[in-house]
Amino acid sequence: MLDTRYRVEIPGGINLEAQVVGPIPRCFAYAIDLGIRGICILILSLVAIPFGAFGMGGGLFLIVLFAIEWLYPVLFELFWRGQTPGKKLLGISVINDDLSPVTLGPSMVRNLLRTVDFLPLFYLLGLISMLSNRRFQRLGDLAAGTLVISLPQSAKAVVIDDIAPLAPSIALLRTEQSSVIDFLQRSQQLSVPRQQELASILDGVTHDKDDDGVDRLHRIGAWFLGVR
Amino acid sequence: MKQQSFEEQHQELWLQIEESLLKPTQGDSSKVLAEHYMLLCQHLSIAKERLYDAALVERLNNLVLGLYRELYRFRSETRLNLYAFFKRDFPLAIYRHRFFILWAFIVMVLPGLVIGTWTYLDEDAIYSVLDPSQVREIERMYDPEAGKIGRERESETDIFMFGFYIKNNISVAFRCFAGGMVVGLGTLLVLFFNGMFMGSIAGHLTRLDYVDTFYPFVVGHGSFELTAIVFSGAAGLRLGYAILNPGQTSRLDSLRRAGRDVVPMLYGIVLMLVIAAFLEAFWSSSASLSIQIKYSVGAVLWALVLLYSFSGRRYESR
Numbered sequence: 001m002l003d004t005r006y007r008v009e010i011p012g013g014i015n016l017e018a019q020v021v022g023p024i025p026r027c028f029a030y031a032i033d034l035g036i037r038g039i040c041i042l043i044l045s046l047v048a049i050p051f052g053a054f055g056m057g058g059g060l061f062l063i064v065l066f067a068i069e070w071l072y073p074v075l076f077e078l079f080w081r082g083q084t085p086g087k088k089l090l091g092i093s094v095i096n097d098d099l100s101p102v103t104l105g106p107s108m109v110r111n112l113l114r115t116v117d118f119l120p121l122f123y124l125l126g127l128i129s130m131l132s133n134r135r136f137q138r139l140g141d142l143a144a145g146t147l148v149i150s151l152p153q154s155a156k157a158v159v160i161d162d163i164a165p166l167a168p169s170i171a172l173l174r175t176e177q178s179s180v181i182d183f184l185q186r187s188q189q190l191s192v193p194r195q196q197e198l199a200s201i202l203d204g205v206t207h208d209k210d211d212d213g214v215d216r217l218h219r220i221g222a223w224f225l226g227v228r
Numbered sequence: 229m230k231q232q233s234f235e236e237q238h239q240e241l242w243l244q245i246e247e248s249l250l251k252p253t254q255g256d257s258s259k260v261l262a263e264h265y266m267l268l269c270q271h272l273s274i275a276k277e278r279l280y281d282a283a284l285v286e287r288l289n290n291l292v293l294g295l296y297r298e299l300y301r302f303r304s305e306t307r308l309n310l311y312a313f314f315k316r317d318f319p320l321a322i323y324r325h326r327f328f329i330l331w332a333f334i335v336m337v338l339p340g341l342v343i344g345t346w347t348y349l350d351e352d353a354i355y356s357v358l359d360p361s362q363v364r365e366i367e368r369m370y371d372p373e374a375g376k377i378g379r380e381r382e383s384e385t386d387i388f389m390f391g392f393y394i395k396n397n398i399s400v401a402f403r404c405f406a407g408g409m410v411v412g413l414g415t416l417l418v419l420f421f422n423g424m425f426m427g428s429i430a431g432h433l434t435r436l437d438y439v440d441t442f443y444p445f446v447v448g449h450g451s452f453e454l455t456a457i458v459f460s461g462a463a464g465l466r467l468g469y470a471i472l473n474p475g476q477t478s479r480l481d482s483l484r485r486a487g488r489d490v491v492p493m494l495y496g497i498v499l500m501l502v503i504a505a506f507l508e509a510f511w512s513s514s515a516s517l518s519i520q521i522k523y524s525v526g527a528v529l530w531a532l533v534l535l536y537s538f539s540g541r542r543y544e545s546r
Contacts, residue, residue, distance in 0.1 A: 054388050061391065062394065063394050066391075099296060108495075112494065
């Protein structure tokens with residue numbers, strides 16, 4: 001199974017979870033960054049040439065070119081909480097593999113090793129590496145001990161106020177209770193036929209069909225949540 | 229306690245923290261931050277233990293993650309202590325990489341010496357390494373008749389050359405390091421070809437008797453530049469070796485460890501190459517300085533770099 005959850009036990013004695021990010025969003029983020037860098041270089045060259053293409057302007061241009069080529073990701077990851085502009089747009093972030101913010105050393109290692117990930121063409125090695133481990137780490141990430149996670153979106157709460165709670169007719173185990181609650185919480189992400197299908201598993205217990213079954217489960221879920 | 233009352237009880241705090249995580253303030257709130265972190269850790273474990281629903285657990289998990297990232301944003305290792313770095317960390321890293329440095333040195337210098345001897349003895353040998361236009365360009369650069377030495381044809385100022393050396397040399401060093409990830413092969417190739425390239429030019433120019441322009445030019449910045457390239461090779465070989473011979477750990481752990489160990493080398497390499505580019509652009513290229521001065525300054529620089537490079541042993545714990 002493709003499980004993108006990454007768990008670390010942190011000080012505080014709990015297992016913290018983060019969602020690692022696969023190649024596709026990272027490609028988009030990279031493409032955006034590439035565009036930004038390209039535009040920067042273009043503007044810069046227009047500014048620099050009047051100051052002497054092979055003199056002062058050219059010299060500074062080459063230094064900035066070097067910075068854009070090698071330091072752009074490092075500086076952004078360091079001072080912008082693990083995000084380059086592209087990553088920021090995609091809502092993803094580089095992080096040390098203990099889920100602490102990425103530091104200078106690892107950021108440098110992962111970005112210098114980009115050269116190898118790029119080989120032989122268009123990040124093929126990096127892609128192979130990402131697809132062959134559970135954390136979608138490219139070679140640079142493996143050496144640096146970093147990974148890319150998706151930053152949590154603020155989850156929208158499910159409105160359950162308009163559901164009349166209903167006490168279950170039989171006692172349920174805690175795990176069973178939590179599945180019923182999960183069924184309620186996820187009802188907005190599931191299509192109606194799928195909900196009916198899931199509810200019909202309990203046909204033998206609830207003796208309800210289709211919508212009635214779904215409805216009953218929702219009401220029991222509300223009860224378990226503590227609505228009275 | 230039912231989930232809903234639990235949520236109602238803490239809702240306000242959670243919302244407040246979620247708000248504050250969106251626009252974090254600097255520093256001063258660290259005590260509050262730590263308190264919130266502990267509290268939220270507790271809430272998360274309660275929610276998990278009581279099997280509250282997945283949405284709540286996820287929300288609390290995200291809160292803890294955000295607080296955790298905020299809490300560990302400023303760590304001592306993110307502040308680079310320059311004094312400690314130059315005094316101890318960099319020399320120690322050099323000492324710990326000594327075998328890799330030795331190998332990188334051999335792989336670069338040996339082919340250089342062989343090809344150099346060949347191009348010194350044989351007039352046409354240089355053309356099997358470089359193409360004729362490159363040879364002409366190099367001959368022109370070190371022509372004793374020229375006003376400035378070691379310049380690309382169009383360049384007008386030292387600042388241009390400074391930028392040129394920064395971009396070129398540091399990129400070469402970075403690639404040399406990165407090549408280590410391909411079990412060291414990339415690094416070996418970069419070192420080998422750079423050695424061959426430099427050796428062939430040195431041999432050829434010596435044969436042409438451009439000795440008084442070429443060697444005084446390279447002796448100064450060469451101390452920093454060649455050493456830094458060898459160091460970057462060593463860092464690359466360290467990665468490659470970690471993959472090939474992980475010892476008691478897994479290959480992945482071994483690689484990660486190497487990735488941490490080479491970091492001081494990388495900082496050092498960048499700094500050395502910036503110094504080298506500065507010397508090369510503003511010092512080495514000057515034609516007005518006498519050869520004696522250039523050789524003596526070059527000798528001093530080499531002595532400093534070498535003394536420094538061998539100063540790390542005392543910091544190794546035994």
